Amino acid sequence: MKFKNDVAALDATDLRILQALQENARQTYTAIGKGLGMAHSTVYDRIKRMEKQGIVRKYVALVDPDKAGAKTIMAMITVYTDPKVIERVAHKLCEAAEVLEVYTSLSEELQIMAKVVAETQEHLHEFISNSVAPLPGVLRVRTSIVTKKFKEEQFSIADPGRANVYKRNV
Amino acid sequence: MSRSQKIVPREKAFYFFSSIGNYTGVSALSLKEFIEKINEVNVKSLEFHLNRGDFEKWVNDVLQDVELAVDIRRLQRLNLVGEALRNQLVLTVSRRLRRLAT
Numbered sequence: 193m194k195f196k197n198d199v200a201a202l203d204a205t206d207l208r209i210l211q212a213l214q215e216n217a218r219q220t221y222t223a224i225g226k227g228l229g230m231a232h233s234t235v236y237d238r239i240k241r242m243e244k245q246g247i248v249r250k251y252v253a254l255v256d257p258d259k260a261g262a263k264t265i266m267a268m269i270t271v272y273t274d275p276k277v278i279e280r281v282a283h284k285l286c287e288a289a290e291v292l293e294v295y296t297s298l299s300e301e302l303q304i305m306a307k308v309v310a311e312t313q314e315h316l317h318e319f320i321s322n323s324v325a326p327l328p329g330v331l332r333v334r335t336s337i338v339t340k341k342f343k344e345e346q347f348s349i350a351d352p353g354r355a356n357v358y359k360r361n362v
Numbered sequence: 363m364s365r366s367q368k369i370v371p372r373e374k375a376f377y378f379f380s381s382i383g384n385y386t387g388v389s390a391l392s393l394k395e396f397i398e399k400i401n402e403v404n405v406k407s408l409e410f411h412l413n414r415g416d417f418e419k420w421v422n423d424v425l426q427d428v429e430l431a432v433d434i435r436r437l438q439r440l441n442l443v444g445e446a447l448r449n450q451l452v453l454t455v456s457r458r459l460r461r462l463a464t
Contacts, residue, residue, distance in 0.1 A: 269384060317382045325377040325385045335383025 202247070210349045211239050211247070217251045266338040267316055269324070271304040273357070277329030278302050280351045284327055290319050313337065368392060368425060376420045378407045382440065393425060393462075397455045405448050412438050430458045 205228075212224045221239070229283040238362050242248045255263055273281045278296055287290050293307040310316035318327070320333055365438055369392045378388040383436045390396040390414060411417050415438065422431035433454050448456065 250406050260381070269383065272387075306439070320383045320385060321377055321379065325375045325389070326375065328372070330385070332387035333383065333385035337382070 202242075205234070205248075207349055209235055210242070213239070213248065214346070214348055216358045262309060265313060265316060266341075267310070268336045268338065269306050269308055269320065270334040271306065271324060272301055272333070273304060273330040274329040274331065277301045278304060279339065281327050281329055285324070288319070288323060290323075292317075323342055367394070368423055374424050376417075376424075379410060380404060380407050381410055381444045391428075391457055392429070393421075393455065397452060397459065400448065400451050402456065405444055408447055408451060409443055412451070417451075427458070427462075428457065433458065 208228050209224060212219065212227060219227075221232040221235040225235045239248065240266050258331070270297055271285070282294050282296055283306065285294050290308050290310055291306050292309060295305045297303055297305055306340060307320065309318065310319055316335070316337070320335060324330060372391070375389045375391045376399075378386045378399060380386055380388075382393050387402060387408055388397045388399050388407075412434075415435075415443065418431045418434045421434060434451075437447075437450055437454055440450070
């Protein structure tokens with residue numbers, strides 16, 4: 193296995209296995225092997241190796257919160273910070289159960305973007321007021337409450353639009 | 363330290379928001395600072411917090427100034443908006459500050 197800048201170079205077989213797993217992670221090694229025309233032992237070895245390398249991080253169920261009866265609201269928050277503390281603030285946000293995703297970005301100003309869930313608008317406000325605004329270095333916070341979700345997908349290795357991403361390794 | 367000079371820890375400060383989740387970057391750690399910030403923050407923020415009862419709650423729960431909390435609640439009932447609200451709020455808090463200082 194080749195590594196470049198700590199990134200494992202995947203070959204075409206790895207990518208096809210990942211694609212099969214992303215379509216259905218519950219299928220057996222034999223089923224994947226059959227579908228791809230290779231031995232189940234090859235599938236097993238490669239999946240175990242990719243798990244060990246952290247390429248396959250975990251296998252999870254994608255739960256629809258609405259259908260599961262969870263009463264939550266989602267919001268995208270943008271946290272503007274003092275550039276010196278942006279990493280610290282981002283890590284603090286990661287610790288909160290209400291925060292699902294955290295990213296940093298450099299547009300006009302250095303900022304943190306986070307996806308947050310809460311039971312109600314009031315809980316969302318309380319969380320930002322009690323746990324985000326008081327963090328040292330936070331300059332201001334902008335919140336957009338999600339009203340309707342049109343698409344939510346995980347990064348897919350099989351997306352034809354990203355076919356060239358792996359081209360050099362295949 | 364007297365109540366007029368009381369400085370609260372950062373996590374107990376009053377954080378001014380313009381609407382749900384939108385923190386303006388303005389905060390106050392004491393009654394003295396609170397009045398300064400009332401003068402500078404966008405008046406929409408004052409309307410937002412007064413209608414929600416946030417000022418009254420902070421003054422009562424954090425500064426533990428029941429008397430001022432009652433005065434602010436009275437102000438809330440007047441349904442003031444804009445600069446009239448700012449002026450009344452400044453007047454109410456200033457009056458209390460002067461009383462506490464004497």
